[in-house]
Amino acid sequence: MREVFLFSLLLLFPGCQKEKITISDNTSEVFYVENAGASMRVQVQGNTASNTFILVIHGGPGVSSYFYDTKYISQNLGDKYAMVYWDQRNAGASQGASNGENLHLDQMVKDLKKVIEVLKFRYGQDMSLFLLGHSFGGLIAADFITTPGYQNMIKGLINIDGSHNYPLNDTLTREALLTEGIYQVSQKRNVDEWQPIINYCNTHQGNFSLEESQQLEKYATEAENYIDSIKHINIVTQVLKYTITDKYPLTAILSNLLYSEDSNFNKELAVAQFSSSLNIVTIPVLVLWGKYDFTCPLALGEDFYNRVNSTDKSMLISFKSGHNMILQDEKFFCDKVNEFVMKHR
Amino acid sequence: MLKTAISILALLYCTLCHSQCDSINDSSTRHFNLKFSYNSSLIYPGISTGIEFPLNYVNVHVFKNQKLIRCFKKGRFISGNLNWYHHPDFHDNLYLTAEWVMRRTRYTGFMSEFSIGPGFSRTFLGGTTYKVDDIGNISVIKLAGYNYALITIGGGFGYDFSMKKKLPFSALAKMNLISMFPYNSTIYFRPVLELGIRYTPGRSQIKYIRNPLQYQNNNERSISL
Numbered sequence: 273m274r275e276v277f278l279f280s281l282l283l284l285f286p287g288c289q290k291e292k293i294t295i296s297d298n299t300s301e302v303f304y305v306e307n308a309g310a311s312m313r314v315q316v317q318g319n320t321a322s323n324t325f326i327l328v329i330h331g332g333p334g335v336s337s338y339f340y341d342t343k344y345i346s347q348n349l350g351d352k353y354a355m356v357y358w359d360q361r362n363a364g365a366s367q368g369a370s371n372g373e374n375l376h377l378d379q380m381v382k383d384l385k386k387v388i389e390v391l392k393f394r395y396g397q398d399m400s401l402f403l404l405g406h407s408f409g410g411l412i413a414a415d416f417i418t419t420p421g422y423q424n425m426i427k428g429l430i431n432i433d434g435s436h437n438y439p440l441n442d443t444l445t446r447e448a449l450l451t452e453g454i455y456q457v458s459q460k461r462n463v464d465e466w467q468p469i470i471n472y473c474n475t476h477q478g479n480f481s482l483e484e485s486q487q488l489e490k491y492a493t494e495a496e497n498y499i500d501s502i503k504h505i506n507i508v509t510q511v512l513k514y515t516i517t518d519k520y521p522l523t524a525i526l527s528n529l530l531y532s533e534d535s536n537f538n539k540e541l542a543v544a545q546f547s548s549s550l551n552i553v554t555i556p557v558l559v560l561w562g563k564y565d566f567t568c569p570l571a572l573g574e575d576f577y578n579r580v581n582s583t584d585k586s587m588l589i590s591f592k593s594g595h596n597m598i599l600q601d602e603k604f605f606c607d608k609v610n611e612f613v614m615k616h617r
Numbered sequence: 618m619l620k621t622a623i624s625i626l627a628l629l630y631c632t633l634c635h636s637q638c639d640s641i642n643d644s645s646t647r648h649f650n651l652k653f654s655y656n657s658s659l660i661y662p663g664i665s666t667g668i669e670f671p672l673n674y675v676n677v678h679v680f681k682n683q684k685l686i687r688c689f690k691k692g693r694f695i696s697g698n699l700n701w702y703h704h705p706d707f708h709d710n711l712y713l714t715a716e717w718v719m720r721r722t723r724y725t726g727f728m729s730e731f732s733i734g735p736g737f738s739r740t741f742l743g744g745t746t747y748k749v750d751d752i753g754n755i756s757v758i759k760l761a762g763y764n765y766a767l768i769t770i771g772g773g774f775g776y777d778f779s780m781k782k783k784l785p786f787s788a789l790a791k792m793n794l795i796s797m798f799p800y801n802s803t804i805y806f807r808p809v810l811e812l813g814i815r816y817t818p819g820r821s822q823i824k825y826i827r828n829p830l831q832y833q834n835n836n837e838r839s840i841s842l
Binding site: 289290291292301302303304305306307310311313315361362365366367368369370371372373375386389390393516519521523524527528530531 | 660661704705706707708740741742743744745746747748749753755757758759760761762763764765799800801802803804805806807808
């Protein structure tokens with residue numbers, strides 16, 4: 273039996289794990305970084321010959337970087353730079369066995385550092401590397417760049433609707449929901465839908481528990497549906513569109529998402545904040561925000577922007593986006609990222 | 618994990634032991650089936666091979682007003698399978714299963730079955746895997762992947778060509794749901810579709826009893842409604 277097993281291995285598997293490093297204007301390759309019980313998938317797409325890499329830190333926790341790899345981004349950023357999609361531990365196509373005890377923010381920052389080291393090992397130490405953090409990815413990015421010495425590993429940071437301070441995030445989400453809700457009701461728009469949100473915000477005014485924080489997040493997501501001027505994204509349609517072409521491991525993505533959403537990790541996140549240490553950040557920073565983002569409200573972006581000490585920083589707002597600008601206002605997103613990277617590469 | 622593998626192998630090995638078999642059993646119960654199938658995990662390719670041994674079978678005849686209205690064969694089998702699928706950029710999964718199978722075959726040849734059993738999975742990651750030590754040294758991990766315990770449950774249908782045409786094989790289509798654990802401290806489910814054939818060496822020599830009133834033994838059961 274053992275001989276049959278080993279013979280099968282010899283025949284089938286060495287080819288799959290053969291090291292493949294491509295320098296071209298149309299690269300598409302996957303490698304894994306193993307660290308502390310997790311093997312994290314990293315996909316490199318686009319123009320590696322440019323020597324400029326944009327590493328996407330996805331939201332969540334537990335969402336996947338697969339959802340950020342759209343055709344529009346491939347054609348409008350991937351043609352000029354290499355897009356790097358990293359699936360965090362216990363997310364997307366990342367794999368492992370019994371590793372839940374390592375699901376911590378600090379561990380994710382260590383993971384990110386190792387992913388960067390492997391990227392540079394594969395494609396060259398002299399590469400221009402930018403971090404792009406979205407939503408929860410903004411928290412990892414904030415933790416990373418405020419760790420002494422780490423910001424020198426990258427050329428710049430792009431913060432897209434990212435959260436750097438969860439307690440502040442909850443307070444601002446409540447305020448944004450309340451303000452917009454009252455305005456929408458005064459305009460007699462979706463009154464029946466806004467009223468429960470307003471009532472909830474009025475009865476929960478601060479010192480939010482984890483359950484209250486999660487309820488506010490649910491309302492924040494729901495509230496986007498009641499704003500007519502933003503582009504509404506159907507996530508199911510989006511997933512179905514790319515499942516086969518991008519070879520999504522759908523059930524793995526779902527298992528990881530359910531585990532992360534329900535793990536104790538969220539209690540740790542509920543008190544995580546990096547506002548007080550952002551002043552050490554001096555690298556170029558681009559902050560892009562959706563005007564109707566209730567999940568991470570605009571005021572959170574302003575707090576981030578005001579606290580970083582970078583001499584080269586800018587904050588731009590998309591007026592037809594909520595929390596998912598990358599999908600809701602693709603042109604704005606790609607144009608602004610392109611300008612920033614082109615300037616600082 | 619080693620214990621799991623040994624347990625599965627031991628379970629399979631038991632099925633090969635004939636020392637405690639009933640010596641007056643019908644010879645047809647000692648035939649084994651060989652299975653070869655395309656083991657597609659939805660759109661991703663794979664192969665499954667297996668061997669199964671009958672534990673028991675019974676011919677069931679259902680009568681109503683002393684008139685035969687239905688007859689079929691019910692069998693219980695134990696099978697050992699070696700399966701593999703390839704999901705590009707994600708992983709290759711090589712897994713061994715020991716399954717308990719319930720199968721019902723009508724005399725028209727149509728059959729349906731249900732199976733359940735434990736297994737052992739070894740995955741191989743779908744890309745070069747790197748490890749970085751604390752001082753920044755980078756190395757490639759050979760044959761990187763994980764060992765998982767596995768449970769499979771499935772059901773399907775097929776056609777037994779030996780019933781009408783005396784051909785020693787049957788075609789099958791079966792949907793299995795494999796669950797692997799602990800996968801990132803949780804359970805990973807994956808639907809797997811099997812399309813294949815099952816070959817029974819010497820099957821064409823088995824005589825099937827067409828008229829239950831002429832012959833009845835331990836493997837016969839009549840039900841009157």
